[in-house]
Amino acid sequence: MNEHFFQCPYCWETISMLIDTSIRQQSYIEDCEVCCRPIQISVHCVENTINDFVAEPIQ
Template identity: 60%
Template sequence: MFEHFFQCPYCWEEISVLLDPSIRRQTYIEDCENCCNPIEFTVSFQDGELLEFAAENIEQ
């Protein structure tokens, strides 16, 4: 597993997520551990290296 730190698009707190580099491309939704708002993650890896990471708010 790969721990990645980022800033929540809602509350702007720095939080972390655990990413699985064995899955090359991932898109999923997970709640912020601080403010509980849903965040859409887009992640891609190549040869175990993180190529893309996006954490976007979900307009509700």
């Protein structure tokens, strides 16, 4: 597990989440811990390292 910091696409606060880097491709919805709005998270990992991370607002 790796802690990853990013900005919420709604409130722009820096938040963090734990990413299981043993899973190569992940996509899920997580609520912002500050403003509680839903964020679409997409993660691609290679060799237990986060290669690509996208946090987008739900449309």
